[in-house]
Amino acid sequence: MSRIEHNMALTGEAPRSLNLQQKLASLLGMAGLVILLLASLNLSFPNKVLWLSISLLSIIAGIVWFAAASYTGKHPGIKNDGVWFKSMTNRGYLAWLAGIGLTSFYIILYFFPEYLGLRQEGENTGLVALFDPLSNFLSGNPASQWFVYGTLYTIAITAFGVKFMWKYRHNRYEKLRTISVMFFQTAFAFLIPELMARLNGEGFQLPYYDLKNIWPLNYYNFEQYRVDEFISAGNIGLALLLFGVASIFIITPILTYKYGKRWYCSWVCGCGGLAETAGDPYRHLSDKSLFAWKVERWVVHSVLVFVVVMTTAVIYSYLGDDPSKYWLTRNSFLIGVGVFLTLLFAGIWYFKREELEKDARYGAIGYLAIILSLIGFHYLSGSDLFLFNAENLRQSYGFLIGAIFSGVIGTGFYPIFGNRVWCRFGCPMAAILGLQQRLFSKFRITTNGGQCISCGNCSTYCEMGIDVRAYAQKGENIVRASCVGCGICSAVCPRGVLKLENGPSQGRVKSQESVTSDNANLLDYLRKN
Amino acid sequence: MKHIVIIGNGISGITAARHIRKRAGHKITVISGESDYFFSRTALMYVYMGHMKWDHLKPYEDWFWEKNNINLVNAWVNEIDFKQKKLNFSLGQSGMFYDELVIATGSVYNKFGWEGQDLKGVQGLVSKQDLIELEKNTAYTKKAVIVGGGLIGVELAEMLRTRNIEVTFLVREQAFWNNVLPLPEARMITEHIRSHGVDLRINTQLDKILPDEHGRVKAIITKDGEKIDCELVGLCAGVRPNIDFLKDSELETDYGVLVNEFFETNVPNVYAIGDCAQQRKAIGLRKPVEAVWYTGRIMGETLAETLTGNRTAYQPGNWFNSAKFFDIEYQTYGWVWANPRPGEQHFYWQHKTELKAITISYDTESMKFLGINTFGIRMRQEVFDLWLNEERKIDYVLENLRHANFDPEFYDTHEAEIFNTFKSNLQEA
Numbered sequence: 001m002s003r004i005e006h007n008m009a010l011t012g013e014a015p016r017s018l019n020l021q022q023k024l025a026s027l028l029g030m031a032g033l034v035i036l037l038l039a040s041l042n043l044s045f046p047n048k049v050l051w052l053s054i055s056l057l058s059i060i061a062g063i064v065w066f067a068a069a070s071y072t073g074k075h076p077g078i079k080n081d082g083v084w085f086k087s088m089t090n091r092g093y094l095a096w097l098a099g100i101g102l103t104s105f106y107i108i109l110y111f112f113p114e115y116l117g118l119r120q121e122g123e124n125t126g127l128v129a130l131f132d133p134l135s136n137f138l139s140g141n142p143a144s145q146w147f148v149y150g151t152l153y154t155i156a157i158t159a160f161g162v163k164f165m166w167k168y169r170h171n172r173y174e175k176l177r178t179i180s181v182m183f184f185q186t187a188f189a190f191l192i193p194e195l196m197a198r199l200n201g202e203g204f205q206l207p208y209y210d211l212k213n214i215w216p217l218n219y220y221n222f223e224q225y226r227v228d229e230f231i232s233a234g235n236i237g238l239a240l241l242l243f244g245v246a247s248i249f250i251i252t253p254i255l256t257y258k259y260g261k262r263w264y265c266s267w268v269c270g271c272g273g274l275a276e277t278a279g280d281p282y283r284h285l286s287d288k289s290l291f292a293w294k295v296e297r298w299v300v301h302s303v304l305v306f307v308v309v310m311t312t313a314v315i316y317s318y319l320g321d322d323p324s325k326y327w328l329t330r331n332s333f334l335i336g337v338g339v340f341l342t343l344l345f346a347g348i349w350y351f352k353r354e355e356l357e358k359d360a361r362y363g364a365i366g367y368l369a370i371i372l373s374l375i376g377f378h379y380l381s382g383s384d385l386f387l388f389n390a391e392n393l394r395q396s397y398g399f400l401i402g403a404i405f406s407g408v409i410g411t412g413f414y415p416i417f418g419n420r421v422w423c424r425f426g427c428p429m430a431a432i433l434g435l436q437q438r439l440f441s442k443f444r445i446t447t448n449g450g451q452c453i454s455c456g457n458c459s460t461y462c463e464m465g466i467d468v469r470a471y472a473q474k475g476e477n478i479v480r481a482s483c484v485g486c487g488i489c490s491a492v493c494p495r496g497v498l499k500l501e502n503g504p505s506q507g508r509v510k511s512q513e514s515v516t517s518d519n520a521n522l523l524d525y526l527r528k529n
Numbered sequence: 530m531k532h533i534v535i536i537g538n539g540i541s542g543i544t545a546a547r548h549i550r551k552r553a554g555h556k557i558t559v560i561s562g563e564s565d566y567f568f569s570r571t572a573l574m575y576v577y578m579g580h581m582k583w584d585h586l587k588p589y590e591d592w593f594w595e596k597n598n599i600n601l602v603n604a605w606v607n608e609i610d611f612k613q614k615k616l617n618f619s620l621g622q623s624g625m626f627y628d629e630l631v632i633a634t635g636s637v638y639n640k641f642g643w644e645g646q647d648l649k650g651v652q653g654l655v656s657k658q659d660l661i662e663l664e665k666n667t668a669y670t671k672k673a674v675i676v677g678g679g680l681i682g683v684e685l686a687e688m689l690r691t692r693n694i695e696v697t698f699l700v701r702e703q704a705f706w707n708n709v710l711p712l713p714e715a716r717m718i719t720e721h722i723r724s725h726g727v728d729l730r731i732n733t734q735l736d737k738i739l740p741d742e743h744g745r746v747k748a749i750i751t752k753d754g755e756k757i758d759c760e761l762v763g764l765c766a767g768v769r770p771n772i773d774f775l776k777d778s779e780l781e782t783d784y785g786v787l788v789n790e791f792f793e794t795n796v797p798n799v800y801a802i803g804d805c806a807q808q809r810k811a812i813g814l815r816k817p818v819e820a821v822w823y824t825g826r827i828m829g830e831t832l833a834e835t836l837t838g839n840r841t842a843y844q845p846g847n848w849f850n851s852a853k854f855f856d857i858e859y860q861t862y863g864w865v866w867a868n869p870r871p872g873e874q875h876f877y878w879q880h881k882t883e884l885k886a887i888t889i890s891y892d893t894e895s896m897k898f899l900g901i902n903t904f905g906i907r908m909r910q911e912v913f914d915l916w917l918n919e920e921r922k923i924d925y926v927l928e929n930l931r932h933a934n935f936d937p938e939f940y941d942t943h944e945a946e947i948f949n950t951f952k953s954n955l956q957e958a
Contacts, residue, residue, distance in 0.1 A: 081580070084579045450849070454822075490937050494858065499907070
């Protein structure tokens with residue numbers, strides 16, 4: 001094979017190397033991380049406030065300085081020079097180091113928090129202890145591993161968000177979207193829940209609630225302890241609980257209908273926020289093959305079915321049987337779930353059957369049949385609902401999906417698989433929003449007649465692995481369940497072909513040809529006009 | 530079942546192949562010595578700049594061709610025996626017979642007989658092989674000279690600048706691409722190219738290229754006698770049809786392979802499409818040879834209809850095109866000439882601070898809208914196509930310009946300002 005297919009070892013030194021300022025900035029940021037590492041190794045810092053401040057500020061300053069060194073003095077515009085030459089962004093040595101480092105961090109975070117210094121009894125030590133002063137300041141409580149994680153997560157989104165805005169400073173859509181995710185992360189995911197914890201006291205206990213974290217992404221929202229706390233916290237708690245239900249059944253469908261799933265996935269969501277900021281340098285690593293798309297559809301919808309089954313079982317497990325005690329009993333709940341899913345299925349089948357691919361039809365029928373027969377089996381045999389104990393289901397889901405998929409694989413492997421692995425293959429929220437976006441939404445990416453030159457920038461930089469070019473070169477609108485509306489395809493297009501739009505539903509999906517049988521009818525198009 | 534052989538796996542040849550396959554079950558063979566699979570030539574620059582890898586240039590996955598029963602053959606055709614309907618290959622592969630032959634061999638870059646044009650380190654950029662050569666040639670290059678101020682020249686300049694190579698860009702006209710763009714636009718682009726560290730010399734032409742002792746380029750001399758040291762010379766003074774292997778055959782050629790509106794050559798069952806085809810009679814105001822991506826596609830589609838029983842004439846519709854000059858996107862719809870033709874007039878608007886501009890060409894008497902160039906503002910092809918067909922007047926176009934805007938959401942809009950500028954221009958006149 002020729003060199004252009006492999007590497008460009010002889011040339012390309014210029015874009016590959018870091019300039020002096022970028023090196024110094026990396027050093028500063030790394031120094032901040034080293035302080036955290038030393039704390040994890042149980043080095044006890046005398047003045048925790050000072051050292052934590054030094055550490056976090058060095059990290060932030062390092063990232064922002066790096067961005068400044070990368071983009072100042074350059075023209076506003078696309079900044080992808082050398083992306084595929086750099087070790088860090090082309091699955092090279094540095095990328096593997098970063099990937100292994102991140103996955104190790106997630107494994108410790110989820111499964112061995114004691115190594116970070118978390119103590120059930122007595123005072124925290126190590127890294128968690130270093131964050132105690134900040135946690136005390138915000139919520140009045142000592143830190144946990146989740147507080148450490150939340151702080152670092154928020155810093156990552158805001159500092160890398162600044163970098164992203166610098167990179168795309170010619171593009172107002174990208175800037176506004178990034179300000180939005182930075183705001184929702186800082187306020188809703190980080191500050192508000194911590195401050196809400198201050199309200200807790202005698203006889204009043206609200207669960208930790210990130211209001212924008214909607215079920216089923218927030219798969220534990222309707223677990224017994226949380227629902228108990230919501231209900232026991234009076235009107236405020238009840239309002240929060242109702243908000244949680246309304247989020248998924250009312251707010252989400254309306255916003256997705258008007259704007260597509262992007263309102264959530266690339267403007268609000270924390271997972272999306274991290275992917276779009278810290279994960280942006282890896283967006284081109286997503287797999288664009290047709291095979292990956294097939295895998296994606298089966299896996300993500302299976303996770304959705306899993307979370308529906310799990311949540312149903314969990315809620316069922318703590319409901320009572322006596323309608324005189326509480327209106328919602330096990331029976332009425334189960335029947336309600338069955339009726340709701342059947343109606344949903346029937347509605348889609350009646351109105352949108354023509355838009356479903358063959359495997360989507362099989363999948364929909366199959367999934368519904370499985371859920372309904374499990375419910376029926378339960379009534380007939382009296383065995384556990386869904387054959388498994390609800391607690392086992394909950395724990396398996398939390399382990400497999402909540403920890404391994406979304407954290408260890410989803411984020412830890414950014415530098416190898418790309419930044420949206422979780423969102424694309426695993427997130428049940430994305431699956432729901434995707435169904436809505438595909439079938440009932442005004443959102444689409446419009447293509448511009450015959451201007452496409454099939455260059456492939458759009459497909460390469462699509463973090464969701466959508467082969468955007470396949471649509472653009474046909475002059476066909478892009479209406480895909482997985483599109484998170486990040487707008488980068490439109491930004492990198494050198495010929496002004498792609499535009500994210502909310503428009504009339506009529507004619508939104510211009511053609512139903514599958515991707516493989518490219519139906520480029522430029523000729524028809526010209527005749528029509 | 531006919532055997533249709535297509536020479537060339539570029540956009541026109543491949544489009545023809547795909548559309549023939551959609552319409553009929555003929556045996557289809559596509560021959561290319563350049564690459565195993567169809568790729569997007571327009572994106573070669575992005576591979577060099579590290580935006581994409583080679584595989585990203587391929588619009589179809591490799592399994593696509595077998596699945597659609599399109600045979601791909603890697604070979605160079607060096608001779609065609611039109612009597613026997615047989616192709617001969619250059620590397621000793623046995624020949625191939627055809628029933629229908631489509632010549633879609635594209636372009637090669639121009640060499641105008643400069644002294645030293647065949648030295649090592651002197652090259653253009655059209656093919657995959659050119660890109661490989663460029664990788665080799667720029668391995669130790671510090672300084673380069675680009676000859677010819679057109680679209681490939683500015684792309685090459687952008688490519689070389691990403692490797693921190695010093696670029697001197699020789700442009701014959703008084704501003705970059707001023708043979709196509711009106712002067713104010715050409716000047717704006719010229720300034721922008723210079724702001725990227727390119728030493729763009731206007732009114733400057735190449736005289737000869739000087740070798741070093743190893744037969745590599747060492748310097749060039751301009752027609753003004755100035756010597757410029759360099760290790761690479763980019764020949765970007767346009768392209769010409771790649772038909773040298775057809776010279777002295779019975780196929781009638783001029784600049785390209787001569788065809789009628791059905792792409793039929795003078796030899797029965799032999800057709801030519803894409804960059805290498807030359808229309809005997811120009812269509813509308815278009816040039817007889819058009820090296821443009823989308824016309825290649827339309828030619829491929831049109832010929833596929835003819836070859837599957839529905840003889841169809843080439844109708845490319847209203848002219849449009851686009852390009853990108855470093856950070857400035859350019860689109861054009863309808864005809865805007867560098868200098869207005871008799872009875873035509875230009876209205877020009879440029880943003881005060883940003884790199885945005887438009888030129889609208891219109892008929893001085895009837896005020897009919899003739900065409901628009903836009904820089905830094907995206908427009909909808911569909912809308913302009915409609916307006917051109919409806920023969921709208923310029924005031925209608927300006928009043929409704931927002932309906933044609935295709936910029937991303939939340940971008941600044943300038944339609945009101947453009948409209949007011951036009952009105953005040955009219956009052957002054």
